[in-house]
Every structure is written in C-alpha cells, then in structure tokens.
Amino acid sequence: MFEILVYLFENYFVAEEFIPPDQDSLAVKLTAAGFESEEISQALDWLSALEDFAKGENPPAWSATRSVRLYSDLEMRRIDAEGRGFLEFLSLAGVLQPVEREWVIDRVLALPDEEIFLDQIKWTVLMVLWSQGRTKDPIFLEDLLFGESPAKMH
Numbered sequence: 458m459f460e461i462l463v464y465l466f467e468n469y470f471v472a473e474e475f476i477p478p479d480q481d482s483l484a485v486k487l488t489a490a491g492f493e494s495e496e497i498s499q500a501l502d503w504l505s506a507l508e509d510f511a512k513g514e515n516p517p518a519w520s521a522t523r524s525v526r527l528y529s530d531l532e533m534r535r536i537d538a539e540g541r542g543f544l545e546f547l548s549l550a551g552v553l554q555p556v557e558r559e560w561v562i563d564r565v566l567a568l569p570d571e572e573i574f575l576d577q578i579k580w581t582v583l584m585v586l587w588s589q590g591r592t593k594d595p596i597f598l599e600d601l602l603f604g605e606s607p608a609k610m611h
Contacts (some may be wrong), residue, residue, distance in 0.1 A: 458499040458500050459495075460492070461496055461497060461500035462500050462503060462580065465483075465500065465551060466583070476607065480501055483501070487500075487527075499569065503564065503568075506563075506564070507560070507585065510560045511588045511589060512561070524555075526544075526545070527557075528541060532562060532566065535571065535572065535573050536566070536573050537573070539575055540565075540578045542562065542574060543578060544558055544582075552582075553586075559584065560585045561578065561582050564585065565577060565578055
C-alpha cells in the first residue's frame with residue numbers, strides 16, 4: 458500500500474495541492490500501473506482519512522504547546538527510536554506543529570506494515586505538510602527529509 462501512496466504523491470501532488478482524478482478513474486489508473494485492488498482501496502482510505510484531518514478542527518492547545526510527546530507501547534513497537542527521534546527533531550525545528558506530528562503518527566500507524574521505517578515517516582511528513590499547504594519551500598523540505606546527510610539535533 459505504501460508504494461501506492463508514494464506513486465500518488467509523485468504523480469498527483471502539484472503546487473501544494475493534491476489533485477487526483479475521481480476515485481474510480483484513479484483506481485483504474487492504479488490497476489493499470491500494476492497495483493492490486495485491495496492495496497488501492499487501502500491507499501484511498503488512508504488518503505481520505507488524511508483529508509478528514511485537514512478539514513477538521515483541532516483544539517487550540519494542539520497548535521502551540523511545549524509539552525513533551527510520550528509514545529504508547531504500540532507506537533514504540535511500530536515506530537523505532539530513529540523514527541521517533543526524527544519526529545522530535547522536526548517538532549523542535551518548527552517544521553511540524555504538534556497537531557501535524559499527531560497526524561503523522563496516526564497515518565504511519567494506519568500503514569499495514571508491522572514495522573515503520575524512516576523513509577515511510579519522511580514521506581508521510583511530506584504528505585501531511587502538503588495537505589496543510591505548508592510546503593512554502595519544497596526544495597528545503599525535500600532536502601531536509603530526503604537529503605544525503607542525516608539531520609542532527611544540537
């Protein structure tokens with residue numbers, strides 16, 4: 458399923474907007490691209506939930522908080538220390554607002570994979586930020602998320 462999400466992002470995210478064809482046409486195009494119908498359905502549901510987050514209202518406290526994020530046992534099992542550290546780095550750097558971090562965590566936990574890898578987190582971060590229109594400098598974001606040198610916290 459994750460490969461479909463990356464495919465959709467690479468092909469349908471344009472100018473800070475997700476512009477896919479209608480779901481029936483999209484399903485046909487994804488099937489023609491070689492994806493399985495069950496995975497297509499899962500990916501479309503995943504994106505639909507992300508859109509619901511973007512349209513919903515969040516408590517104001519989620520926007521500006523200095524609290525520390527504690528992870529549940531499930532989250533710690535599925536998101537390794539490297540992934541949690543990366544999310545913390547993005548939060549401290551102001552790239553991710555607290556509510557966006559929660560959306561990223563929710564969406565990576567919605568992936569069917571038992572173990573979540575850093576690349577999956579990076580792509581999810583990019584999709585969440587794009588859904589919020591928060592990609593003012595896409596080259597900076599892509600470099601931060603996918604650059605050769607790992608980000609360091611000082």
